[in-house]
Amino acid sequence: MNTSAPLLACHNLGLTVRGACLLQGVSLTLEPGEKLGIVGPNGSGKSTLLKLLAGIASPTQGRVELEGHDLHRLSRRDVARTLAVVQQQADTSDRLRVHDAVALGRTPWLSPMAPWRPLDEQLVHEALAAVSLEHLGNRLWHSLSGGERQRAHIARALAQQPRLLMLDEPTNHLDIRQQLALLRLINQLPVTTVIALHDLNQALTCDRLAVLDKGRLVALGVPAQVLTDECLAETFGVKGRWLQDLEDGTRALVFSPL
Amino acid sequence: MRPGWGWSLLLLSGALLAATAMGETALPFGQVLKVLANQLAGAHYPLDPIDVGIVWNYRLPRALVAAACGAGLAICGVILQALLRNPLAEPYLLGISAGASTGAVLVSVLGIGGGLISLSVGSFLGALLAFTLVIVLARASRASGSAGLIILAGIASSQLFNALTAFVIARSANAEQARGILFWLMGNLSGVRWPAVALAVPVALLGLGVCWWQRRALDAFTFGADSAASLGVSVRQLQVLLMTCAALVTAVMVSLVGSIGFVGLVIPHAVRLRVGPGHGLLVPLSALAGAVFLMAADVLSRQLIKGQALPIGVITALVGAPVFAALLLHGSHRR
Amino acid sequence: MKLPAYPALALLASIATSALAAPTQYPLTVQNCGKALTFDQAPVRAVTIGQAGTELFYALGLGDRLVGTSLWFDAVKPEYAALNAKVERLANNEPSFEAVIGKRPQLVAVQFEWMVGPQGAVGTREQFHDLNIPTYLMPSDCVGKDNLKGADGTRLQAFDINTLYTSVLELAKIFDVDHRGQALVADYKARLARAAARAQASAVKAPTAVVWFSSAALATDPFVAGQQGVADYLLNAVGIRNVVTSTEEWPTVGWETLAKANPDFIVIARMERRRFPADDYQKKLAFLKSDPVTRNMDAVKHDRILIVDADALQASTRLFDGIEQLAEAREHYRP
Numbered sequence: 038m039n040t041s042a043p044l045l046a047c048h049n050l051g052l053t054v055r056g057a058c059l060l061q062g063v064s065l066t067l068e069p070g071e072k073l074g075i076v077g078p079n080g081s082g083k084s085t086l087l088k089l090l091a092g093i094a095s096p097t098q099g100r101v102e103l104e105g106h107d108l109h110r111l112s113r114r115d116v117a118r119t120l121a122v123v124q125q126q127a128d129t130s131d132r133l134r135v136h137d138a139v140a141l142g143r144t145p146w147l148s149p150m151a152p153w154r155p156l157d158e159q160l161v162h163e164a165l166a167a168v169s170l171e172h173l174g175n176r177l178w179h180s181l182s183g184g185e186r187q188r189a190h191i192a193r194a195l196a197q198q199p200r201l202l203m204l205d206e207p208t209n210h211l212d213i214r215q216q217l218a219l220l221r222l223i224n225q226l227p228v229t230t231v232i233a234l235h236d237l238n239q240a241l242t243c244d245r246l247a248v249l250d251k252g253r254l255v256a257l258g259v260p261a262q263v264l265t266d267e268c269l270a271e272t273f274g275v276k277g278r279w280l281q282d283l284e285d286g287t288r289a290l291v292f293s294p295l
Numbered sequence: 296m297r298p299g300w301g302w303s304l305l306l307l308s309g310a311l312l313a314a315t316a317m318g319e320t321a322l323p324f325g326q327v328l329k330v331l332a333n334q335l336a337g338a339h340y341p342l343d344p345i346d347v348g349i350v351w352n353y354r355l356p357r358a359l360v361a362a363a364c365g366a367g368l369a370i371c372g373v374i375l376q377a378l379l380r381n382p383l384a385e386p387y388l389l390g391i392s393a394g395a396s397t398g399a400v401l402v403s404v405l406g407i408g409g410g411l412i413s414l415s416v417g418s419f420l421g422a423l424l425a426f427t428l429v430i431v432l433a434r435a436s437r438a439s440g441s442a443g444l445i446i447l448a449g450i451a452s453s454q455l456f457n458a459l460t461a462f463v464i465a466r467s468a469n470a471e472q473a474r475g476i477l478f479w480l481m482g483n484l485s486g487v488r489w490p491a492v493a494l495a496v497p498v499a500l501l502g503l504g505v506c507w508w509q510r511r512a513l514d515a516f517t518f519g520a521d522s523a524a525s526l527g528v529s530v531r532q533l534q535v536l537l538m539t540c541a542a543l544v545t546a547v548m549v550s551l552v553g554s555i556g557f558v559g560l561v562i563p564h565a566v567r568l569r570v571g572p573g574h575g576l577l578v579p580l581s582a583l584a585g586a587v588f589l590m591a592a593d594v595l596s597r598q599l600i601k602g603q604a605l606p607i608g609v610i611t612a613l614v615g616a617p618v619f620a621a622l623l624l625h626g627s628h629r630r
Numbered sequence: 631m632k633l634p635a636y637p638a639l640a641l642l643a644s645i646a647t648s649a650l651a652a653p654t655q656y657p658l659t660v661q662n663c664g665k666a667l668t669f670d671q672a673p674v675r676a677v678t679i680g681q682a683g684t685e686l687f688y689a690l691g692l693g694d695r696l697v698g699t700s701l702w703f704d705a706v707k708p709e710y711a712a713l714n715a716k717v718e719r720l721a722n723n724e725p726s727f728e729a730v731i732g733k734r735p736q737l738v739a740v741q742f743e744w745m746v747g748p749q750g751a752v753g754t755r756e757q758f759h760d761l762n763i764p765t766y767l768m769p770s771d772c773v774g775k776d777n778l779k780g781a782d783g784t785r786l787q788a789f790d791i792n793t794l795y796t797s798v799l800e801l802a803k804i805f806d807v808d809h810r811g812q813a814l815v816a817d818y819k820a821r822l823a824r825a826a827a828r829a830q831a832s833a834v835k836a837p838t839a840v841v842w843f844s845s846a847a848l849a850t851d852p853f854v855a856g857q858q859g860v861a862d863y864l865l866n867a868v869g870i871r872n873v874v875t876s877t878e879e880w881p882t883v884g885w886e887t888l889a890k891a892n893p894d895f896i897v898i899a900r901m902e903r904r905r906f907p908a909d910d911y912q913k914k915l916a917f918l919k920s921d922p923v924t925r926n927m928d929a930v931k932h933d934r935i936l937i938v939d940a941d942a943l944q945a946s947t948r949l950f951d952g953i954e955q956l957a958e959a960r961e962h963y964r965p
Binding site: 091093112113116117118121124127129130133137144145149197 | 382507509510511512514515518519521522525526527528529572573
Binding site: 318319320343344345347348349351352353354403404414476483485486487488597603604 | 846847848849850851876881882884885886887889890892905906921922923924926927
């Protein structure tokens with residue numbers, strides 16, 4: 038492992054599909070242990086960036102480097118042992134148990150001839166425990182609520198033993214209680230995280246934010262410094278006022294139209 | 296799984312024996328056993344050579360090919376359902392069998408190929424053409440991201456090929472030709488001998504082997520192709536490998552025995568109901584169930600109506616179409 | 631020098647019948663297969679659909695009235711070759727409706743109801759009659775036969791040789807060559823009587839036979855002659871029993887069943903058509919001798935395989951050639 042190289046970095050990353058430019062000229066470097074949030078309005082390229090960084094899609098310009106190696110020169114298996122993705126929408130009509138859905142996360146560590154080991158079983162249990170779903174292991178997937186399914190997806194990603202976790206708008210379609218629980222869980226995870234978010238207030242808990250607008254990276258830095266009045270107006274089309282909670286000092290943004 | 300393999304082989308052997316013992320004419324079971332003893336164990340029972348020929352050269356190869364064909368088509372159904380994420384996917388519904396029929400008809404009725412290409416080769420090429428068409432359509436519609444469109448494309452493609460077949464028959468074939476072709480089109484194992492076994496069994500085993508080797512990758516597709524990619528599966532490579540495998544297996548089987556539908560649809564679903572969606576069990580058990588199912592359908596096709604052989608495709612459709620309808624209803628119910 | 635008895639009898643018979651023959655009285659009405667056909671005069675332009683009808687025209691010396699022929703199974707009889715070369719062949723298989731009426735015929739002679747009939751491949755009788763073109767169906771294909779059941783039709787009663795005589799006599803009457811018709815029929819009757827006598831003369835009990843026309847593929851279930859059809863009539867005329875029990879004209883029966891029935895003779899059809907590989911009688915022979923089951927059949931082992939023209943197995947003038955061939959075989963048969 039190249040310890041001097043950053044965990045994940047991209048240089049001049051771009052994707053053009055059928056003449057439409059989805060992403061252009063994005064360069065950033067991920068610090069180990071950090072929580073990077075990706076924010077931007079609809080269509081700004083958040084999902085595209087995540088897919089490119091995870092290696093699920095191939096860029097038309099630029100490159101992505103995982104620990105100093107070109108992502109697309111590495112085998113998918115090697116990538117999957119380092120990096121795990123929780124997608125925005127992933128569902129199945131198969132009647133499988135939650136335990137088996139999470140067990141899929143061990144796929145990059147298994148081979149056709151290697152049988153299922155006790156170690157694999159243990160890791161699956163730990164992943165379920167980490168998302169507080171141990172009691173639901175034997176239930177069928179479709180009997181889970183939306184929030185439980187998201188947590189199960191995260192458990193599956195954790196079972197991959199990744200050093201880097203990528204989440205694409207994981208709080209979509211969840212009610213407020215589930216959203217808070219999920220964010221708290223993600224905050225506690227001991228892995229480097231890249232998370233695409235819709236809600237700017239939720240994004241305030243990230244170490245750094247990358248702001249995308251129409252496929253370009255327009256700002257990168259600490260949330261308070263990045264979410265300036267200009268940024269909010271130009272990129273998001275709103276006015277924001279910072280509020281501070283007198284009890285614990287957390288800051289939040291209140292929005293109003295321009 | 297150790298005890299499981301033993302039971303499976305026992306069941307398969309039992310089914311093979313039963314299929315060999317039953318046929319157009321009534322042969323005493325003792326005779327059948329004696330023939331097998333002579334051929335396999337070097338015994339020296341005195342036997343009518345016609346009986347020996349019937350059991351060893353007609354019925355046994357026929358049962359083996361039915362088993363291989365059933366296993367192969369079931370495996371193709373498993374592959375297509377996993378990769379296309381659609382429970383209705385199977386080679387027949389995707390138009391591959393229809394393409395094979397068109398190929399066969401072009402060769403036998405229009406004489407395309409000038410007598411150098413046999414019915415089987417024509418159907419093989421037709422099957423591959425139809426499969427290619429579906430893949431092209433699949434890739435084109437992947438951008439719009441709907442696997443349901445594949446099924447519709449497959450149905451449209453099969454209607455196209457069926458119409459071509461009907462057109463050629465109506466325009467060019469006399470009644471006898473039409474009858475010969477139509478019988479073949481619905482599945483016909485009557486001409487199968489040992490050379491066909493030498494082709495069908497290895498192909499089925501190959502399909503089974505490839506599918507078994509990739510069972511974990513197939514599981515990884517549970518939540519979609521992107522999810523499989525993030526789990527470390529080389530999605531494009533796997534799709535090419537497995538689709539090619541399914542195309543070849545289907546083309547070979549259809550070229551040997553004609554068009555038999557619904558095996559790839561019914562069997563994987565029936566097996567899933569019992570053992571769940573995990574491919575570690577689904578793949579081998581679907582192969583086994585497919586083999587037994589088609590052997591039973593073959594025996595039934597010869598015994599259902601006295602003195603007349605029904606095409607096997609009729610039997611599988613009579614079983615398969617209601618199951619298909621039930622699946623549709625069940626699916627819409629849950630939504 | 632003593633005149634050979636049989637030719638003398640035939641000569642006598644023909645002289646006698648020509649005394650009975652009379653010129654046709656017009657307008658002539660003929661009841662043919664459920665339709666009444668009226669002729670104001672002898673037609674001068676005729677089209678035939680079916681080789682049997684064509685060769686009947688030549689036998690009656692009506693070759694100069696033919697303006698189009700179609701539906702051929704084999705090369706024309708050598709003695710008619712020169713004559714046939716002058717007549718336009720509309721199609722080797724079925725002609726189109728326009729091709730037939732384009733010749734402006736005053737009569738269309740049809741061998742099979744599935745060519746011109748309720749489900750006619752060329753057209754319905756009404757289509758022709760609406761254009762004032764009478765269609766003459768050979769009675770042998772409509773009397774006592776349901777052509778809508780079974781692939782080649784099902785005989786409701788056994789084929790009656792008199793329907794063939796009727797077609798000769800009726801056509802002769804229509805074309806005002808009654809004396810030629812009578813002579814031809816007398817000749818046929820004499821030949822039939824001679825053949826039957828030869829068969830009777832043999833003291834050996836009735837042998838069995840199967841008549842193999844062709845197969846969709848060489849090893850698949852063959853098309854064989856069923857009960858009550860023309861081929862069956864041939865067998866019965868010379869005291870041979872058909873092992874096939876189906877009443878369809880040409881049913882498909884498996885080799886297993888035929889092998890177990892183990893007939894004394896196997897009659898195979900020779901034809902020029904090459905739509906199926908099994909059309910070639912050499913291939914049929916090769917199959918019988920190499921297949922592990924059929925090569926053990928008595929008929930194959932003792933080389934009791936008779937090669938007969940396909941046309942002799944239909945209601946045509948060649949029927950009597952076929953009968954003579956079978957009578958010869960029967961005469962020399964020793965179990």
